Amino acid sequence: xxxxxxxxxxxxxxxxxxxxxxxxxxxxxxxxxxxxxxxxxxxxxxxxxxxxxxxxxxxxxxxxxxxxxxxxxxxxxxxxxxxxxxxxxxxxxxxxxxxxxxxxxxxxxxxxxxxxxxxxxxxxxxxxxxxxxxxxxxxxxxxxxxxxxxxxxxxxxxxxxxxxxxxxxxxxxxxxxxxxxxxxxxxxxxxxxxxxxxxxxxxxxxxxxxxxxxxxxxxxxxxxxxxxxxxxxxxxxxxxxxxxxxxxxxxxxxxxxxxxxxxxxxxxxxxxxxxxxxxxxxxxxxxxxxxxxxxxxxxxxxxxxxxxxxxxxxxxxxxxxxxxxxxxxxxxxxxxxxxxxxxxxxxxxxxxxxxxxxxxxxxxxxxxxxxxxxxxxxxxxxxxxxxxxxxxxxxxxxxxxxxxxxxxxxxxxxxxxxxxxxxxxxxxxxxxxxxxxxxxxxxxxxxxxxxxxxxxxxxxxxxxxxxxxxxxxxxxxxxxxxxxxxxxxxxxxxxxxxxxxxxxxxxxxxxxxxxxxxxxxxxxxxxxxxxxxxxxxxxxxxxxxxxxxxxxxxxxxxxxxxxxxxxxxxxxxxxxxxxxxxxxxxxxxxxxxxxxxxxxxxxxxxxxxxxxxxxxxxxxxxxxxxxxxxxxxxxxxxxxxxxxxxxxxxxxxxxxxxxxxxxxxxxxxxxxxxxxxxxxxxxxxxxxxxxxxxxxxxxxxxxxxxxxxxxxxxxxxxxxxxxxxxxxxxxxxxxxxxxxxxxxxxxxxxxxxxxxxxxxxxxxxxxxxxxxxxxxxxxxxxxxxxxxxxxxxxxxxxxxxxxxxxxxxxxxxxxxxxxxxxxxxxxxxxxxxxxxxxxxxxxxxxxxxxxxxxxxxxxxxxxxxxxxxxxxxxxxxxxxxxxxxxxxxxxxxxxxxxxxxxxxxxxxxxxxxxxxxxxxxxxxxxxxxxxxxxxxxxxxxxxxxxxxxxxxxxxxxxxxxxxxxxxxxxxxxxxxxxx
Numbered sequence: 001x002x003x004x005x006x007x008x009x010x011x012x013x014x015x016x017x018x019x020x021x022x023x024x025x026x027x028x029x030x031x032x033x034x035x036x037x038x039x040x041x042x043x044x045x046x047x048x049x050x051x052x053x054x055x056x057x058x059x060x061x062x063x064x065x066x067x068x069x070x071x072x073x074x075x076x077x078x079x080x081x082x083x084x085x086x087x088x089x090x091x092x093x094x095x096x097x098x099x100x101x102x103x104x105x106x107x108x109x110x111x112x113x114x115x116x117x118x119x120x121x122x123x124x125x126x127x128x129x130x131x132x133x134x135x136x137x138x139x140x141x142x143x144x145x146x147x148x149x150x151x152x153x154x155x156x157x158x159x160x161x162x163x164x165x166x167x168x169x170x171x172x173x174x175x176x177x178x179x180x181x182x183x184x185x186x187x188x189x190x191x192x193x194x195x196x197x198x199x200x201x202x203x204x205x206x207x208x209x210x211x212x213x214x215x216x217x218x219x220x221x222x223x224x225x226x227x228x229x230x231x232x233x234x235x236x237x238x239x240x241x242x243x244x245x246x247x248x249x250x251x252x253x254x255x256x257x258x259x260x261x262x263x264x265x266x267x268x269x270x271x272x273x274x275x276x277x278x279x280x281x282x283x284x285x286x287x288x289x290x291x292x293x294x295x296x297x298x299x300x301x302x303x304x305x306x307x308x309x310x311x312x313x314x315x316x317x318x319x320x321x322x323x324x325x326x327x328x329x330x331x332x333x334x335x336x337x338x339x340x341x342x343x344x345x346x347x348x349x350x351x352x353x354x355x356x357x358x359x360x361x362x363x364x365x366x367x368x369x370x371x372x373x374x375x376x377x378x379x380x381x382x383x384x385x386x387x388x389x390x391x392x393x394x395x396x397x398x399x400x401x402x403x404x405x406x407x408x409x410x411x412x413x414x415x416x417x418x419x420x421x422x423x424x425x426x427x428x429x430x431x432x433x434x435x436x437x438x439x440x441x442x443x444x445x446x447x448x449x450x451x452x453x454x455x456x457x458x459x460x461x462x463x464x465x466x467x468x469x470x471x472x473x474x475x476x477x478x479x480x481x482x483x484x485x486x487x488x489x490x491x492x493x494x495x496x497x498x499x500x501x502x503x504x505x506x507x508x509x510x511x512x513x514x515x516x517x518x519x520x521x522x523x524x525x526x527x528x529x530x531x532x533x534x535x536x537x538x539x540x541x542x543x544x545x546x547x548x549x550x551x552x553x554x555x556x557x558x559x560x561x562x563x564x565x566x567x568x569x570x571x572x573x574x575x576x577x578x579x580x581x582x583x584x585x586x587x588x589x590x591x592x593x594x595x596x597x598x599x600x601x602x603x604x605x606x607x608x609x610x611x612x613x614x615x616x617x618x619x620x621x622x623x624x625x626x627x628x629x630x631x632x633x634x635x636x637x638x639x640x641x642x643x644x645x646x647x648x649x650x651x652x653x654x655x656x657x658x659x660x661x662x663x664x665x666x667x668x669x670x671x672x673x674x675x676x677x678x679x680x681x682x683x684x685x686x687x688x689x690x691x692x693x694x695x696x697x698x699x700x701x702x703x704x705x706x707x708x709x710x711x712x713x714x715x716x717x718x719x720x721x722x723x724x725x726x727x728x729x730x731x732x733x734x735x736x737x738x739x740x741x742x743x744x745x746x747x748x749x750x751x752x753x754x755x756x757x758x759x760x761x762x763x764x765x766x767x768x769x770x771x772x773x774x775x776x777x778x779x780x781x782x783x784x785x786x787x788x789x790x791x792x793x794x795x796x797x798x799x800x801x802x803x804x805x806x807x808x809x810x811x812x813x814x815x816x817x818x819x820x821x822x823x824x825x826x827x828x829x830x831x832x833x834x835x836x837x838x839x840x841x842x843x844x845x846x847x848x849x850x851x852x853x854x855x856x857x858x859x860x861x862x863x864x865x866x867x868x869x870x871x872x873x874x875x876x877x878x879x880x881x882x883x884x885x886x887x888x889x890x891x892x893x894x895x896x897x898x899x900x901x902x903x904x905x906x907x908x909x910x911x912x913x914x915x916x917x918x919x920x921x922x923x924x925x926x927x928x929x930x931x932x933x934x935x936x937x938x939x940x941x942x943x944x945x946x947x948x949x950x951x952x953x954x955x956x957x958x959x960x961x962x963x964x965x966x967x968x969x970x971x972x973x974x975x976x977x978x979x
Contacts, residue, residue, distance in 0.1 A: 008057040008169075011475045012040060012429040012463055017789075019043050025787045027909070029775035030142065031340060032666060033382035033398070036425035036433070037138055037146045038912065043787045044807075045834055045914025050518060058169040059480040060436075060461050064487040065510065069503070070148045071136075071438075072454070074307025078134070078150065078298055079442040079450040085297050086128050087444060089269045092121035096330045097297050098272060105293065109275040110245035111268060115254065125260040128444040129190045130270040131243075133161035133459060135291045136436040137426030139308060140912075142340050143347045144895070144903020149308040149424065150298055152291030153273045154437040155469060156462065159211055159243035161437035165457025166220040168478050174457075176222040186453060187239060190443035191263060202226065205238030212248060234262070241265045245275060278391045285393035286385060287467050292421055302339065303350025304898070305502075311336060312421035315361050315386075319415025328417065336364040336422075340376050348501045348898035361420075366409040368667050370616050375711055375726070376772050379667050381405050383424055389417040398425050402666050432463035432475060486513060489560050493551050500533070501898055505550065508532045508543075511894055512564055518835045522569035527845055530892045533899060536826070575850050579757075579958040580748050584951035585851075585858050587882055589744060593947050594879045596740035597817070598938060600707075601732040602877070605633040608709040609728040610663065610685060610774040611672035622715070622725040628674055630768065633707060634658070634688055637766055640743055641690045648750035650692075656764075657795040659687040661781045663774065672773065687778045688766035689793055690742075691800070692749045694758030694961060701961045702763045702810040703745060703953070705738035706770035706778065706906060714933040729936040733922075735770070737941065738813035741950040742766065748954060752962065760808060762961045770814070770906050779906035783913045809840045809916040809960060812907040813953055817946025818930060820923040825886050827949050830893045830902040830919040832911025840918040840960065841892050847955040848890040851948060855885040870944030876937055883944045890952070891923070899924075920953050922946075 019025045025043065028035075041047045051061060062071070088095040089112075099106050106112045133154035138146050154161050166174045173179075180198030183206065187193040195204060202225060209228040210219060219227075228240070234252050239262070246254065246268040256262035273279075273293040282289040292312065301309040313333030337356040363372050365381045386395040386408055395408035412418060426433050441456035463475040490509035499505055511531040515523055529540035538546075544561050551557025583589060607613055612628040613620070620626070641656040648654070663678040663685050670676055677683035688707075691700075709731030714720045716727075742764045749762045769777030785791040786807060793800040819825065829848070831841035859865060863882065870883035893900035895911065901924045902908055902917075910917035922945075925931070930940035 008059075008475060008477055009040070009052050009429075010057060012432050012434075013047065013052070015430055016041065017043070018431055019787050020789045022788055022790050025784055027780040027784045027913075028382070028666070029378065029777065029780070030908075031376075031378040031772070031775045032380075034140055034142060034424050035912075036428045037140045038429070038914075039138070039427050039434075040429040042834075042912065042914025046836070048834075056480070058477050060434075060477045061480045061482055064482050064484060064491055065506075066148060067481055068488075068491050069305050070307060073305060074148065074150070074301075075134075075438075075440060076450070076452055077301070077306055078309075079130075079440060079452050081299065082130065082132065082294070082297050082440070083128055083442060083444050083450040086130065086267065086270055087448070089272075090120060090123050090126055090128060090267065098293070100276075100278065101328050101331065105276040105278055106272065108277045109272050110247040111271040111275040113245075113247040116246050116258075116268060119258050123258075123260075125263065126267060127190050127263075128267045128270070129186070129263075129265050130440060130442050131158075131162050131266040132270055132294070132440040132442075133158060133437045134294065134440050135288075136307070136438055137434060139424040139426065141302070141308065141424070143351065144900075144908055145304060145347060146427075147304070147308040149310065149426075150295060151288070151426065151435065152295030153293060154459075155288050155290045155435075156437055156471065157243075157290075158271045158274050160218070160471075161459035162243070162439050162457060163218050163220065164437075164460040164476075164478075165439055166222070167460070170476070173220045173222070179220065179222045182453075182455060182457070183241075185455070186265070186441070189451065189453060191239065193239075205236050207237045207240050209240055209242035209244060209249070209253075211242070211244050237262055239263050239265060243271060245271070282387055282391040282393065286387070286396060287469050289387075292419075295421060300352070301350075302352045304348055305350075310422035310424060313419075315412070315418045315420055317362055317412055317415045317418075334361050335359065336361045336380075338364060338377055347900075347903075348503075362412055366405075366412070366667075368669060370614070370671050373669075373773070375713060375716055378773065378775075380422070381408065382666060383422055384420055385423045386412075386418050386420045389419075391419070394418065398423060400666075405666055429463060432465050434461055434463045434477075436461045436479060438479070486560060486563055489556055493553065493556050493560070494547075495550055495552060498550075504533060505547075507897060508534065509560070509564065511897065512567060514894065515838065516567040518838065522567055525568050525570075526849055527842060527892065528568055530829075530845055530848075530890060531894070533891070533893075533897065536889055575846075575853055576959070578850055578854065578955060579752070579962060580955050581851065581854060581951060583748055584744075584947070584954055585854070585885060587863065589951070590943055590947045591879060593740050593744050593950060594938075594943055596743050597732055597736050597941070598877070600633070600736040600739055601730040601937065605629045605636070607728050608633060608707075608731060609674070609711055609726070609771055610708055610769045610777065611669070611674045611726070612728060613673050614726040615671050615673055615676075616724070616726075618724040619726045622723065622727055628683075630674075630708060631683075634686060634766070634768075637688055637707065637739070637743070641688075641746055641764070644746040644750060645690075648747060648754055650750050650754055654690065654692045654750055654753065655793070655795055655800060656688070656690040657793045657800070659689055659782065659785070659791070660684050660794060661686070663769075663777060669773065675773075685768050685774075685777060685781075687768055687782055690746060690764035691793065691802070692746075692753045692758065692762040692764070694753065694760040694762065695756070696760045698804060699806050699808050700761040700763045701808055701957055702765050703742060703957045704765040704767055704779075704810055704812045704906065705742055706735050706767040706814065707739050708768050708771050708774070709736075709936075710734060710771040710932045712933050712936075729932060729934070732937045732941055733817050733930060733946075734815045734932070734936055735813070737815065737817035737946055737950070739766065741813060741816070741953060744950070745954045745957070748958070749961070752958065757962050759963055760961055761805065762957060763807075765810075767906055776906050776909050779909040783909050783915065786915065787913055807915055809836065810907075810910050810918075811840060811844070811953060811957055812905060812910070812917060812919045813950075814901075814905045814907075814919065814921050815924070816920060816922055816949040816953070817941040817943075818922050818928070819886075819942035819945035820925050820928070822925075823923050825945065826889045826891060826923040827945075828893050828899070828901060828919070828921050828923060829890045830900045830907065830921065831895070832902060832907060832915075832917040833895045834911070834914065834916055836916035837911065837918055838894075840916055840956070843959050844918055844920060844952065844956040845890055845892055847952045847959065848888060850955065851885075851952050852887040855887050855948075859884045870942055872940070872942060873938055876939030880943045886944050886948055888945070888948055888952070890920075920949065920956075922949070 135151040300311040548557035767778035831837035907919040
């Protein structure tokens with residue numbers, strides 16, 4: 001463990017910006033390839049202060065919620081599954097998951113030689129102690145959650161993680177007493193040893209036998225007195241800690257173990273995963289193949305709690321010369337339950353328990369027929385690794401080319417037996433892929449249940465660049481389990497039976513603590529209140545007061561209450577004067593906004609999905625006309641913006657144009673005519689951009705929508721009376737409510753620019769392809785251009801290079817006009833994962849508070865003072881009558897909150913690459929009538945609510961764009977309502 005071999009985080013963060021240049025940073029659709037989460041620093045983000053510390057260059061913090069809600073329960077569940085299979089092996093029973101077909105994984109395996117195998121079933125002294133190093137990493141799932149995931153056993157072998165777990169940094173060992181105490185507890189718990197203290201280890205007969213050729217410098221200093229002298233007698237050795245293959249141990253050691261006179265730590269059968277000739281062969285072509293044997297022992301697991309476990313197994317496709325025998329049938333997993341980010345599952349539930357769509361595995365991996373795709377599915381081969389029956393690599397999905405995917409598909413279609421694992425790439429820092437090698441220290445108790453030693457060494461992390469698994473060239477870090485008292489009190493101190501969703505109280509507390517931690521200052525009370533998911537009739541003070549009575553120990557709840565309140569700023573700041581409300585809080589704005597939605601959703605623009613028109617008989621027979629209308633819709637938007645520029649007298653200063661690109665995929669989607677026309681060059685996709693100049697032309701604030709619409713589920717789904725036709729929805733709410741907002745915002749920002757009020761540029765961005773099957777295509781292309789530094793806007797007769805402009809923030813709007821019937825007057829403000837994103841959310845929150853403060857004054861004006869709450873259009877066309885301005889509650893929903901909808905929108909893409917972003921959306925109800933169906937029309941819109949949300953969004957951008965820096969970002973004025 002030589003000091004200075006690497007310097008941890010500094011190496012990982014060196015080299016930015018590595019991603020500049022055309023084609024360097026592809027962003028495929030998440031439905032086709034789920035990418036790794038980028039941690040530490042995203043391509044366009046800042047260094048994450050909660051993960052990276054200059055004071056601890058070798059430390060990787062593990063938060064309390066990660067350990068308590070994911071890692072600890074996940075390890076306990078894994079221990080039960082792994083020990084169950086190892087016990088079968090030790091007892092000579094059918095351990096098929098370990099042995100494989102016809103025991104091929106154990107033939108020639110030095111960890112399970114015939115001498116040991118012959119004694120299986122007679123190892124009565126064995127407690128099946130495992131010191132099993134697991135390969136863990138955080139991955140991203142299709143619900144936008146970043147989860148600790150089991151990849152299998154450590155690719156660094158069975159020993160490395162255990163010994164390195166006694167270090168905390170290069171050259172920094174645990175205290176000797178701590179190390180010896182752990183070994184003693186292991187002997188006491190697993191073997192029933194009675195001893196008074198760590199000094200008794202030697203007299204107990206404890207010894208260590210390092211592996212042959214293993215560098216002595218790996219072993220911590222405390223081990224030296226216990227190292228086995230091979231020339232001495234083994235008679236006094238009763239407990240031998242060794243990771244050597246059983247076949248390589250001295251004969252007398254093997255004999256004493258088989259006779260029950262000596263115990264081996266760990267159980268020698270627990271090491272067989274690193275000696276399987278089958279996977280060693282595969283490892284020559286797939287460097288991480290040594291992870292797979294341990295993964296095979298664990299059942300697939302999803303959901304937000306416990307460890308994520310991807311599915312693995314054997315796939316059998318019929319072949320005239322290949323037939324699985326009885327043993328292989330036990331190993332075959334031929335189906336896969338699809339989940340996707342449009343699932344109706346809540347993010348705090350296990351999606352696998354909610355009857356997901358189950359399909360044949362081969363169809364899931366490669367199927368592109370319309371029957372297989374449905375409305376929301378894509379082939380998953382890019383997130384899968386596949387090998388042949390004789391353990392030769394067939395497909396490494398995350399690194400595969402299109403030709404390699406097609407070759408693998410052809411081989412599987414031909415038939416045979418294939419091994420596979422779904423592989424969602426591990427977390428990345430810069431160019432490095434990072435794994436945590438954490439020893440699972442467990443044993444079988446007297447009643448046969450798995451018991452874990454929770455205070456075991458935590459192992460270490462390795463960061464690899466590319467496929468280079470050489471430890472000498474990897475970067476090493478060590479885990480730091482955070483033990484903050486307030487957080488632990490939140491996680492363990494409250495009764496949850498009255499919570500609406502699991503751990504609701506804990507997540508509320510953590511939201512306040514998180515915002516306080518990353519902002520570095522006190523929070524305004526109104527912002528704290530809007531961070532909470534709780535009954536709206538409760539005030540912040542009432543919620544605080546409820547903590548002691550809901551805590552298991554009232555004194556702890558009272559202490560936590562006081563600590564949380566100390567994080568709040570008691571000052572009552574004055575609200576700034578509104579910039580745009582004089583225009584948006586008027587009937588003329590409401591009428592113009594409503595009219596724009598009508599034109600966009602009920603006019604000539606019908607086929608507005610990027611895949612239009614789909615070429616199957618059901619769709620073709622149902623179409624009113626057979627052309628895609630996105631082109632005409634885009635032309636209309638450009639015409640409107642150019643007219644606004646001219647009317648404002650800003651020609652030659654403000655510009656608008658298109659950001660063209662092609663729809664690129666790994667698979668062929670020939671039935672989608674929009675995709676097909678991209679491939680033959682007869683059409684292309686495009687985002688639309690309006691550039692409104694501010695004083696600082698090197699910085700821009702973006703207001704974005706998406707102007708495509710989704711296919712209607714009730715028309716498609718036969719279970720709902722549909723015909724299978726893929727017809728685009730009218731899209732009044734999703735998302736023409738946002739598009740109309742951009743059309744109405746343009747004259748306002750052009751006026752501010754003309755009058756010299758804009759400190760930085762304002763960009764109005766119409767994104768294409770948010771809906772399926774294009775899957776956030778426009779946002780991905782736009783973000784890719786930002787990351788690579790290739791953003792260029794095509795105007796009528798020239799190109800405008802925007803690559804040097806920094807995007808200071810993005811406000812994405814998606815569905816803002818439906819006031820949910822069962823939870824009225826709520827909308828969500830959902831920031832991405834960064835402090836800068838939270839600052840944008842705080843500005844939106846401030847705009848919300850400003851709206852609520854002024855709404856009663858506006859409602860006292862003659863035209864409104866006798867009016868009532870808004871009602872929907874009587875006929876779904878006519879504008880609703882003038883109504884009172886509503887007071888709205890903008891929930892600030894952090895990315896990890898289960899009710900944040902950021903993941904289900906373009907906003908997720910911006911957040912993942914590090915662009916500061918906040919989503920503004922209605923109080924999302926995916927199950928309501930009017931979402932992705934024939935009722936997404938004006939009949940389901942609430943004019944008073946939607947125009948208010950639109951006004952708040954416009955004011956947010958105005959505040960950010962007209963100030964030299966987003967002031968009041970974490971210090972929103974105290975709430976005039978609700979707290």
